[in-house]
Amino acid sequence: MTRFTDIYLRRVFKTIEKNRLVENSDRIFVALSGGKDSASCLYCVKRFADERNIDCEIKGFYINLDDSPEVREPIKSLVEKLDIELIEIEPPDIRKYRGSRPICSVCGIVKRYLMNKIPREKGATKIATGHNMDDFIVFFLKNLVGKNYSWISNFKPKVESTHPKLLTRIRPLFNVGNREDERFCEEMKIPYTKKHICRFKARECSYNRKRDNWYSTLYEIEKWNKSFRQQMISAIEDVSTLFKKEEDLKECSICGEPSNKEICAYCRIFGDASGGI
Numbered sequence: 087m088t089r090f091t092d093i094y095l096r097r098v099f100k101t102i103e104k105n106r107l108v109e110n111s112d113r114i115f116v117a118l119s120g121g122k123d124s125a126s127c128l129y130c131v132k133r134f135a136d137e138r139n140i141d142c143e144i145k146g147f148y149i150n151l152d153d154s155p156e157v158r159e160p161i162k163s164l165v166e167k168l169d170i171e172l173i174e175i176e177p178p179d180i181r182k183y184r185g186s187r188p189i190c191s192v193c194g195i196v197k198r199y200l201m202n203k204i205p206r207e208k209g210a211t212k213i214a215t216g217h218n219m220d221d222f223i224v225f226f227l228k229n230l231v232g233k234n235y236s237w238i239s240n241f242k243p244k245v246e247s248t249h250p251k252l253l254t255r256i257r258p259l260f261n262v263g264n265r266e267d268e269r270f271c272e273e274m275k276i277p278y279t280k281k282h283i284c285r286f287k288a289r290e291c292s293y294n295r296k297r298d299n300w301y302s303t304l305y306e307i308e309k310w311n312k313s314f315r316q317q318m319i320s321a322i323e324d325v326s327t328l329f330k331k332e333e334d335l336k337e338c339s340i341c342g343e344p345s346n347k348e349i350c351a352y353c354r355i356f357g358d359a360s361g362g363i
């Protein structure tokens with residue numbers, strides 16, 4: 087361990103402990119993408135449970151969007167290294183989608199849907215994702231300027247279930263950012279891919295480029311205000327409690343999964359009636 091990895095790990099452990107992200111009798115599925123964030127997330131959750139002697143099950147969960155070996159291989163070596171079972175699934179081919187939604191939006195809907203449904207069916211109590219501090223600051227700013235205030239209530243380390251079929255979502259990396267996650271993986275020799283994970287990026291949309299601009303803006307500010315991101319994330323966590331999610335979850339009339347509409351977004355994409363896939 088170096089001074090950096092020690093501080094990083096303590097910060098993540100504090101987030102886990104304070105928010106009770108990992109507890110006895112939990113069955114936690116950690117969503118893996120091949121990237122640095124989810125790799126570090128799995129490593130930290132496993133290490134926390136081991137060091138604190140917590141009696142819980144931890145599994146890796148991977149939605150394989152026909153990914154290249156560069157993405158798949160680090161996931162395989164990570165779960166092997168940590169001695170963790172990997173649940174891998176292949177979703178319907180979203181490239182066949184001919185509707186009007188941008189491909190990134192379709193991809194996001196498919197992932198969010200399966201990330202809740204499959205782990206729940208396999209007995210999970212919680213789903214952990216590698217969303218980090220920088221992601222939440224950027225989401226926050228975008229939602230603020232877009233006046234989508236209801237989302238802000240979700241910007242916290244733990245989002246409790248509001249429906250029997252909805253898993254509690256946990257974000258152990260809530261207080262560390264992109265650069266820290268990358269450095270931690272490098273120094274701890276945690277396998278991850280440096281390749282851009284979104285395989286639709288190049289030809290489909292400007293979403294990723296815009297997102298990169300947001301991230302570099304955060305680091306620009308940090309050049310003259312060293313604790314900017316720390317201060318922001320702490321403020322966001324406070325503010326998130328002031329917003330209520332206007333959510334009246336029902337069950338989708340086609341698939342039975344939780345949805346705020348009669349037919350869920352996944353079924354609207356893949357259903358015959360909507361002219362989807």
Ligand SMILES: [Zn+2]
Pocket residue numbers: 338339340341342343349350351352353354
């Ligand atoms: Zn549905």
